[in-house]
Amino acid sequence: MLLVYTHKISPRLKYVFKHICTRILGVEVEFTTQIEAFIAHDSLKMSYTKQQLGNEFFVKSHDILFEQGLSDLDISIHDWENTKCFFFNGDKSAIPFDIFAASFYLLSRYEEYLPHVKDEFGRFTAVESLAYKHGFLKQPVVDIWAYKFKDALQAQFPEFKFPEKSYTIKPIIDVPSAYNFRLKGIMRTLGGMAKDLFRFRFKGLYFRIMVILGFMHDPFDTYKYIINRQKHTKFKFLFFFLIGDYSTYDKGINPNKKKFVSLIKHVADYCFVGLKASYFAIEDMSILKKEKSRMEAILNTSLKASRHSFSRLNLPKSYRNLIELEIKEDYTMGYIDHIGFRAGSCTPFLFYDLDYEVQTPLKIYSYHLMDYALLKTHSLLDKKKVLNEIINEVKQVNGEFISIFHNYTFSAERKWHGFKDLFNIILESANANEANEN
Known part of the structure; x- marks a missing residue:
């Protein structure tokens, strides 16, 4: 002591x-x-x-x-x-x-x-x-x-022995929309088709129709791949599903769709699942409370973790609302377009309310990298270099590396080329560390 x-x-x-x-x-x-x-x-x-x-x-x-x-x-x-x-x-x-x-x-x-x-x-x-x-x-x-x-x-104090700590990872999968074309409802599907036609996106229209008819795989449906990767690492992935109502900013799947609920339950069999709170939930406590209840009804357990849509934070109000609803962990803090440590630490910490001068029970897991930030780096080789640099920073202090990838990051879309390799680098960084310790 x-x-x-x-x-x-x-x-x-x-x-x-x-x-x-x-x-x-x-x-x-x-x-x-x-x-x-x-x-x-x-x-x-x-x-x-x-x-x-x-x-x-x-x-x-x-x-x-x-x-x-x-x-x-x-x-x-x-x-x-x-x-x-x-x-x-x-x-x-x-x-x-x-x-x-x-x-x-x-x-x-x-x-x-x-x-x-x-x-x-x-x-x-x-x-x-x-x-x-x-x-x-x-x-x-x-x-x-x-x-x-x-x-x-x-x-x-040379005789004092400090305990050893080891590097860990916490991979986060953000799901603002579980599918690109499936389960969108008749009006949204027709609207999407009209938009494709109007913008002469005939290839997109073809894919949309083929997915809806069941002849092709939905591009956002990457869950089989992600769960397979989960099975090869001891570090549990954490999924955040958006189950809020449709709005200007949030265009997810209707949470009443049985197939969507089944997907969340299926993912929860292998990974941790939290709530991706909708855009307007940050301002309106009643919306946040409703979404929390929805997710708890799906998971059949109390909600432990949340993350705000668009990584929006309004301090201290956002965190006070989570505390009031007895949500224990938040994963919103970070920068979507810059790699780094927003709070200066790669060790989860408790939120300190500066207005009330009190340490709260809410644990903040600040993320250090979002997939979008890697798009600023052009070649895959450079992306790997940047990713390894930030991982090494965390390794040097035996911290916890927290990254956010989206379900669509693992799709075949050209801009996400090579991101499966980048995700594997993160997983392997922990496995390699474990092997070195053994």
Whole structure:
């Protein structure tokens, strides 16, 4: 156990120390404001305050962990060996930056509460982030800092044995529409045919008719392939099915269609299944509640995980709604068009509500790559290079690599050429890691 002496035990301090020490490094942490208790502790210990007590392991604290609400922070980014950091704390500190304050800033998504320009869907974009502006978006800096902290602690306490942690993956399959042509209903099918004719897409019209008549396979129906891949890895895939009502933004399958319900149940026999909340569910609690009930009726169990359509997040409201509905995990946080670590970490973390100054029970699984982001890289060779680079970043800190692919990503459509290979690289990265450990 690590004992931390500090002048004030705040909710922010407990939150970030537990993420770094317990979730990343696997070490339990306790806090004290009593110097006598600190001196008496005969194992791992440190002080986190303004002034060093004596010769102990000391990290000089920044004010952010003892404040409430938002303040106008002056953030200056510095190079630190192979990475970058901020909140420099001088020479007397055992490490040159207050990594706890910096980690809290990133994990709490402090910058997303500050004024910023949103995109057309009301999303916080990568280019608005501190990480993108200063070139550390593609590094899980919170985890990297945690390991630097571990090395410094180990040097001072060489007899202490830190637990080992290993690299894992969590492949996510996003299903905004289970089929391209099937189960769309008469009006939508006729409308699609008319659109194909009007735009002279005769090949598309031919495929549509052949699929509807049952002579060809629906291009979005890739479930057999995905489930087959699931059978060859110990890491369970997580599917998110959209079962919301048809709208301008959501054009999925009617959730009352028996064949669609059967598909979800079939996938749930092999993989985990969560709810892809519809576009308007982010704003309307009653819609979210209805969709949650629908999915629970299909799965015949309580809903554990959700993800918002279009990766839309409205902090803190979006997460408060999930907490109120007792949804335990969310997979919305990430950037659809940029590869990297939106919250700076590749270790799942609990949502901290900055308005209420409280750690919540909602666990955030921030994704690091969406298939669309790889389309920006042209050749398959370059795509593989970019993918391996981000996987290696996560491997170096024994984190969890979370990727999002869609059901149609595995179709024969030309723009998705080679994406089966890319998905296999992700699966093999975990299998190779397992083989190395054995």
